Amino acid sequence: MKIIVPVKRVVDYNVKIRVKPDGSGVDTINVKMSMNPFDEIAVEEAIRLKEAGHADEVIAVSIGPAKAQETLRTALAMGADRAILYKTDLPIEPLAVAKILKSAVEKEKPGLVILGKQAIDDDSNQTGQMLAALLNWPQATFAFKVSPQGETVEVVREVDGGLQTLALRLPAIVTVDLRINQPRYASLPNIMKAKKKPLEEIDAASLGIDIEPKVKVLKTAEPPTRKAGVKLKTAAELVDKLRTEAGVLQ
Amino acid sequence: MAVLLVAEHNNKALNGATAKALTAAKALGAPVHVLVAGAGVDAVAQKAAALEGVDKVLVADAPHLAAHLAEDLAALIVPLMANYDALVVVASTTGKNFAPRVAALLDVPQISEATAILSPTQFERPIYAGNAIQTVEVTAPKKVLTIRTTAFAAAPEGGSAAIEKIDAPAQSELAKFVSEDISQSARPDLTAAKVVVSGGRGLGSADNFKLIERIADKLGAAVGASRAAVDAGFIPGDFQVGQTGKVVAPELYIAVGISGAIQHLAGMKDSKVIVAINKDEEAPIFQVADYGLVGDLFQILPEIEAALDSRK
């Protein structure tokens, strides 16, 4: 079977982002961009399934500006076989991403689509579930372990309070959590090889899908800031302050 | 029209997050109906009906709803939405799982982790791990919202809403529940606790993590952890606090051997009082801490235990 892995180009997780003073958004000019960390985990999982003989092709897909090619090359260097970029300069909301991914699924007919559980910029945690809905496929979010077994895939999920195991009929959607694997680094030879792997570009507008934003961002603001407090000398002093000054302990 | 709020529960008891999400649902300015979907949920429905401000409780009781699978919940909720303007859901692992599935089937966007309801169409939500707050407007005919319940006060008890049974659609063929392994802890739930004591990589081992548990038990607190502590195997994943773990806002948060990465701060910086214990006085956690102790946690934790005992 084929596996599709959608990968998103986001502000690197180490960057401390700045809100634009006029409230119009977050400053992303000249900021380091990387693959969404959860998507690295998704690519790794797909490659491991291929290495274990469960899949024969891994296709990385991104929706975004021309620069998202870099993100796709990273996926190819990790071990994806080919890539598709749906090019658009519009801000794309999760439902629109899901609609575009649906057309990628209809084109490629994968057995599994493995996504990140959330993108670390918008923190929506929606796209995989929406894609599952649009395709009428089963879904397993927050995956901790993925085991294909013939016509089904068994997925252990990280849920509040512990773990839950589901059996999904294939084809299916999986979104990965942090602990399912440790993504590999691309080696230099593989980075070179990735440059020659096929990367197809499709104009997102040509799909005839309504990708206009439906949510209007009125304002983007700094969160209320906390001030650093005081450093104390002893544990006894701390407990005393918590009891009297802060009043949070009996 | 009205608002449909989906109750968060484990089939036996109503989760306290529901009363907080109710406060958010009421802020939309329309009557609120609560949906209790599960198996053997009479007691849960009674509790939901007793919340002040609930106009009606709908109960869908069927064995296959016990595991709250997204496929089954979406099949139940989507037709109900013909009668509602908005769907309000707790941003738990259950809510985050099924709500986007419902939104996509209704062909409307979802607002994730709303922290304020400004009007029936305008909401606030954190992005970039809480480093920016967006004000958004949704004009779609139906609103789908997941609620970050730490941002809302719990609605009190005192209601007596009518309870109405509704039919559940047949079980989906797509996904089946196999098993679950839910930890039974005597400690309070991490997201509801008044006090949280969290440990980081600085603890060094699973064995040393018992130092955190001992303090937590003295304070009647929940235990939390940084991702580094979880990844190192000191404690299971569902104790992780942060951007990609649980978001907590207790009265008191004590961070021990945690450096204060933005991803961790995203999960705890709305706590009322923050205490940091770290041997590195430059650690970023001190920038958000009300009280800090610079020093070796292995020396400080026993001293705190002793100080807690001294006046009891």
Ligand SMILES: Cc1cc2nc3c(=O)[nH]c(=O)nc-3n(C[C@H](O)[C@H](O)[C@H](O)COP(=O)(O)OP(=O)(O)OC[C@H]3O[C@@H](n4cnc5c(N)ncnc54)[C@H](O)[C@@H]3O)c2cc1C
């Ligand atoms: C050029 C550009 C500028 C934008 N500017 C803004 C802005 O200023 N403000 C704003 O609010 N939004 C903006 N967006 C939209 C924002 O990026 C979308 O909300 C986002 O694509 C989907 O939300 P999410 O990433 O939080 O989804 P999630 O549901 O959190 O993502 C989950 C998973 O879905 C997959 N996925 C998500 N997006 C993509 C993608 N584009 N390609 C491939 N896979 C994907 C990944 O596997 C990811 O791990 C912009 C988008 C683009 C392309």
Ligand SMILES: Cc1cc2nc3c(=O)[nH]c(=O)nc-3n(C[C@H](O)[C@H](O)[C@H](O)COP(=O)(O)OP(=O)(O)OC[C@H]3O[C@@H](n4cnc5c(N)ncnc54)[C@H](O)[C@@H]3O)c2cc1C
């Ligand atoms: C996509 C992504 C998502 C993430 N999500 C989360 C998340 O949800 N939650 C989260 O927590 N992290 C998350 N992280 C990880 C985060 O970036 C940090 O790596 C992590 O929080 C660090 O954990 P820590 O503070 O325990 O470890 P460290 O940063 O290693 O800090 C350990 C601290 O302990 C102190 N220390 C050591 N020994 C002692 C001692 N004897 N006495 C006192 N102090 C001592 C040190 O001075 C140091 O400050 C995420 C990262 C990524 C990339």
